[in-house]
Amino acid sequence: MVQAPPSEFLDVAGVRTHLRQRGSGDPLLLLHGAGGSGVWSPYQESLSQRFRLIVPDHPGFGESERPDWLETMDDLVYHYLDLLELLGIPRVRIAGSSLGGWLAAEIAVAHPEVVERLALIDPAGLKVPGMFLPDIFSMTEEEQTRILFFDQALAEQQIPPAPTSDAVLQRIKNLTTVARVAWNPYLYNPRLQRRLRRVKAPTLLIWGREDRLIPIENARLWLDGIPHARLVPIDRCGHVPHRERPDELLRALVDFMTEGA
């Protein structure tokens, strides 16, 4: 078990923001999904050996404050532009999972010059016409966990038998922020698809082939929209490769992020 880097709290334009950092070299910003940034994992530790890894909690998630004005994905984009300025990072590699992938893409669309390389891991953000993604808001915690994994035995291990009140409150806090930005339209921005042409950074899509929450069929929309994108599917993997296939994910991600470096 690796020791997590110490918590840092930054005042980002008035928003108390929690983050952890470790490593040196090119900065890599890791944007978490709807479930939050989780505990510091061997996957994150490995990334920190190659990059200056920055793992924030989005506003309204984990230990970061939720400002009242936070209502849309757009608000998160500006928060991250502020955060990068505060850290003195003019250009950054970004890897985002699920909701964090959507956010990463929005940043790359709004300010393409800020993004060096972009990795989107099972990203939310687009909609295949007519396809409604499963509704996480109507699911029990157990169902929410199960749908993330291909390997149900692994899912089983992730279901806490009796979560603490704090854990329940934390989960509700995260979900509430997800609802705030993504209840309806559900997990996508109808304007994003036609804006994807603005992404300048080389882009890698990484997708669990067995993702049941955001099926890999969605990858086609991203590949069509982003000028320099390619797809690496991960076999026998659901929506959260960093939890189900961390080694494959790590390999794909490190290869891509160090290309041309």
Place this chain on the structure above:
Amino acid sequence: MEFHLFHLMPWPYLPDDFERHNPSAWVTYSNANYDPVKGHELYNRYLDELEYAEELGFDGVCVNEHHQTAYGQMPAPNIIAATLARRTKRITIAILGNAIPLRDHPLRVAEEVAMLDVITGGRIISGFVRGIGAEYFAFGVNPVDSRDRFLEACDLILRAWTEPGPFTYDGKYYQLRYVNVWPRPIQKPHPRIFVPSTGSVETIEWASQNRYPFIRVYEVAAVVKQLFEEYRAAAQRWGYEAGPELLGWMVPIYVAETEQAARAEAERHVMYLFQKLQHRPLSYLSPPGYTGEASLARAIERMGRRKEMPYRSFDEMQDQGMIIFGSPETVRQRLEAFQKEMRFGILVPLLQFGSLPHDLTVKNMELFAREVMPHLRPLGQPAAAAVHA
């Protein structure tokens, strides 16, 4: 004591094994199971029951709003109120509804309720509710905005009723250059407001601040008592004493000739309400953001970490005062005792519930009106200086 007969207009045709084979009576239970021909009979039967309340001497009737559910057939409560408006002459009609955060435009609600108030000569009680969590799935409305939209819509409607128009309204959700609702309500300053609620910290605070009567829908009596105490304590902070006229209790009641008869006739019908019509996943009660932060901690404490709603047997519900079944004598005694303890002045009896058929509903209404109501009348009188907010 005021008596407002409540009706949910439930769908009574769910199969016996419904809850074993369906995840929910709300949102996802297919409307292919709705039979409009039976629905036609039901509406007319239920409306007859509501209209009969006037003859029996009730002060008012209450109509209700829920969406995409077998639980109740009144998604548009103002329509039900409209059918009652000219078929009744004396009683008040409380609309509990309107779920204003679900409406595209609060001014439409202001208009409809004002119309009803004028048509009835001032017999409308206007409830304002958020709707339960399930409604937010049914309508796709973001539950995170529910409370703020509710408060803003309330504010807009009340101003539209009370301030001479046209005036401008500059809210977060509604920006209007012209607010100038025709007709205006006949009651002054506006129709009486009821706030039916599960009693979140935020709602009690708001209702007590505005002196709106708070109506708690079925819950064990100890919790209702606690909520009434919270209301009274909040009222004191706002600088007044909350009398019984500000506190209401909605409870399923069944009166029969004897204890045994009450249970024999109506037990399965009330269990139908709690086991089938209220069958739904927990997530439908509290989608993210629906419950305010102040209430969340309390809810988690109260619910524990259960994954489902607690099951209560008939006996438990009887013992805990979640339902009141019995002979006229025992129903009187229990209500008197509860009143003494809880000090409410508005009783909202649910005399048709679940699958209770028409003949038993009528019998229940008659026994309640003749054998129970007159005895309770003198209880819970408003404080001398109290006026309806």
